[in-house]
Each structure stands twice: as C-alpha cells, then as structure tokens.
Amino acid sequence: MSSAVALASAAAVPALSGELSAEALAYAREASAQNTRRAYRAAWQDFTGWCRETGVEPLPAAPETVGSFLAAHASTHKAASLSMRLVAIGQAHRLAGHRLDTGHPAIRETMKGIRRTHGTAPAKKDAAVADVIRDAVSVLAKRPGLRAIRDRALLLVGFAAALRRSELVALDVGDVAFVTEGMILTLRRAKTDQEGRGSEIAIPFGQSERTCPVLALRAWLETAGIETGAVLRSVTRHNSLGASRLSDRDVARVVQETVQAAGCDPATYAGHSLRSGFITEAARRGVAERHIQNQSRHKSLPVLRGYIRRGSLFVDNAAARVGL
Structure with a gap:
C-alpha cells in the first residue's frame, strides 16, 4: 500500500x-x-x-x-x-x-x-474560571519582561472572548478594533465556520485594570511594537520579540505553566480551559444561555449546555436545602 x-x-x-x-x-x-x-x-x-x-x-x-x-x-x-x-x-x-x-x-x-x-464519557480538563485566571495574572504581574506581558494578554483575551486555541493564535492586528466600549475581535475563520464567513466578538473593559483584557492586549501590542501581522508571537530567551506566530500548543503550554505557578495542578488544565472557563464562570453567575452562546458561538446547544450544567452544579442545588 x-x-x-x-x-x-x-x-x-x-x-x-x-x-x-x-x-x-x-x-x-x-x-x-x-x-x-x-x-x-x-x-x-x-x-x-x-x-x-x-x-x-x-x-x-x-x-x-x-x-x-x-x-x-x-x-x-x-x-x-x-x-x-x-x-x-x-x-x-x-x-x-x-x-x-x-x-x-x-x-x-x-x-x-x-x-x-x-464507557464513553470524555476525560474533561478543568475550566480556568475567573479565580484561576486572576491568580495566574497576579503571578505574571510579578514577572519582568515581554513574555509575561504577552502571556497576560493571551490568558485574558482567550478567556473573555471564549476563544478556541486556533482562533486565539490566528488573530492578526487587523482583526482587532479598539473602540470606546472596549474592543471588537473579528474571527476570519473558526471551527464552526470553515467557509470563512467571519464573526465579531465584543470584549468590554474589565472591572479591574490588572485583569482587563482590553488594556492587556493594548499593552502587549504597544510594548512589543507590533503594528501588523500576528498578534501573539514568540518571545526569545533574551526577551526580544520573535518572528513566529504562536501555535495552539503554545497556548496550552502558557495555560499550564501559569496555572502551575498559581498553585494549580497543570495536568488538569489545557488550552481549552480558557474557553470552558468563561462558559463555566458565566453559568455560575447566572448569565442567560443565549448570551453565553453569543460569546462562545456554539452551534450545538447540547454541547454548550454540557458546560453550563457543569458550571451550575452548585447553583440552587437542592441538596443544600434539605437540612443536612
């Protein structure tokens, strides 16, 4: 053969x-x-x-x-x-x-x-919920250099926009528009949009300057001097900007490395943890399903509801009301 x-x-x-x-x-x-x-x-x-x-x-x-x-x-x-x-x-x-x-x-x-x-149950990685993201960003804030600034932007933008790893690393400068309310990301192609019709995702300013995805991305672009081309790029060991675009595996590496530094088990996290973390956190906070779907762009409601259910397991849980 x-x-x-x-x-x-x-x-x-x-x-x-x-x-x-x-x-x-x-x-x-x-x-x-x-x-x-x-x-x-x-x-x-x-x-x-x-x-x-x-x-x-x-x-x-x-x-x-x-x-x-x-x-x-x-x-x-x-x-x-x-x-x-x-x-x-x-x-x-x-x-x-x-x-x-x-x-x-x-x-x-x-x-x-x-x-x-x-059995058929998939092994699920942990969702990087808001507390995990905040702890990871706090660790990065103590580190000097370009890499820490990039990783902060990667975590916050990936989380706030509920991006898949491939969508995050595919972003170009031309896909980012800073507006009065925050910023708008244009996704040229996504897993559920193989014909490239494109979609827009709005990210408002965060409640805290340290965890604001808009300020984090602006700081990365300005500090790195990136005006065109790939948004997320490699950083050399000498802390200078590299030429290559990050890969989806790089996203997983950054997530695992930063959550480990924040005290979590890196083996239970992956690049997808940013996207699942947003959905889980939104569900915990009672965000309506249609609004979560608008940000996550899920075509399959059963898949989305799987994340929502997991994130809402302890919300209005009946076992908490039976007097134990």
Whole structure:
C-alpha cells in the first residue's frame, strides 16, 4: 500500500485529480480543516501499522480486520478516539474506490461492546474560571519582561472572548478594533465556520485594570511594537520579540505553566480551559444561555449546555436545602 493513499485519506479528492487544474485541486483539498486532515492521516497510519504487524490487508480491509483493530486498541484508546479512527478508515476506503460497511456486525457490535465496557464519557480538563485566571495574572504581574506581558494578554483575551486555541493564535492586528466600549475581535475563520464567513466578538473593559483584557492586549501590542501581522508571537530567551506566530500548543503550554505557578495542578488544565472557563464562570453567575452562546458561538446547544450544567452544579442545588 502506497503512502499516497494515506495522504489521500486526509486530502479528500484523489478521484478528481485528473480532472481538476492544480489550482482547483488545491482548493478542493482545503474542503477539510487542516486539523481534521492531520488527525485522519495519523489514524490511517495507526491502522496500516497495526495491519503490517498482524499480517492482514489494510486496503481493502475485511470488516473482521477493522473490528479486530478496534478491539486491540480498546484498552488504550477512548471510544471517541476509536470512532474517529473508524471514520478515517472508512474515508480512506471510499477515496480508493472501495466500500467498507461500518454497519457490519463485526464492526458495529465490537464498537457497541467497547462503549458498554469502557464507557464513553470524555476525560474533561478543568475550566480556568475567573479565580484561576486572576491568580495566574497576579503571578505574571510579578514577572519582568515581554513574555509575561504577552502571556497576560493571551490568558485574558482567550478567556473573555471564549476563544478556541486556533482562533486565539490566528488573530492578526487587523482583526482587532479598539473602540470606546472596549474592543471588537473579528474571527476570519473558526471551527464552526470553515467557509470563512467571519464573526465579531465584543470584549468590554474589565472591572479591574490588572485583569482587563482590553488594556492587556493594548499593552502587549504597544510594548512589543507590533503594528501588523500576528498578534501573539514568540518571545526569545533574551526577551526580544520573535518572528513566529504562536501555535495552539503554545497556548496550552502558557495555560499550564501559569496555572502551575498559581498553585494549580497543570495536568488538569489545557488550552481549552480558557474557553470552558468563561462558559463555566458565566453559568455560575447566572448569565442567560443565549448570551453565553453569543460569546462562545456554539452551534450545538447540547454541547454548550454540557458546560453550563457543569458550571451550575452548585447553583440552587437542592441538596443544600434539605437540612443536612
């Protein structure tokens, strides 16, 4: 099996490659998000590697082969991860002109048994709620240098705008408009907006100068001398501005490092903790669901309500009123 098939499973249009111009083909390959293509590519490589080790054919694969692969990884991978691998395997087959019946009992019943045995609840990272953010910012305020100023802006803007990591690092100076009430961020593309229609997020001035996201971002841009291009950039070990844009992994690193310095366990936090922290904090404070959704831009209400419910577990809790 050639590596071209593995790449095809992520790129999405090999069947059209003889009919499209190079430019059209490049656009067609962008139909799937980059992170999705990367995940599918890794999943397909995982499957083909297992097939080589066990001496079975990966393409076309028998349903029993796919079921055995899923069972072999059930103790080390979560059900959601296995489901994603199943989708990637099925896509690779379709793109190569083969049909994989994912409803075949060998696959369907195996996945059902895995879900029943191991459960489907995802491992949730802690939400970086307002108290955590304030403590982290207090730690950064004691540190000299450009990096601390950048990290303060990263935490506060990511939290106040309920941004995904990819949205936060994609911000350019041209996407930020400082206005009388605070600032407006323009998101050119988001996870739920793959066609790039764009959206605007308003961030008002904070109640405290130290934790104000508007002042924090302005301070970073002015101190770093950034007038165009990426907003969040690397800082060298000599505390000078680097040229590269931060990655989504850098966001996770900053969150974990700063919450650890503030006394929290970094292993329980991730880059997504900023976004979930905003939703959780807003829910605790009784902010209406529609207003939270307006800031978080969730398309799926069940997903949003999962965060809201978790954040509201102790709000008007019945167990607090039964006299214990």
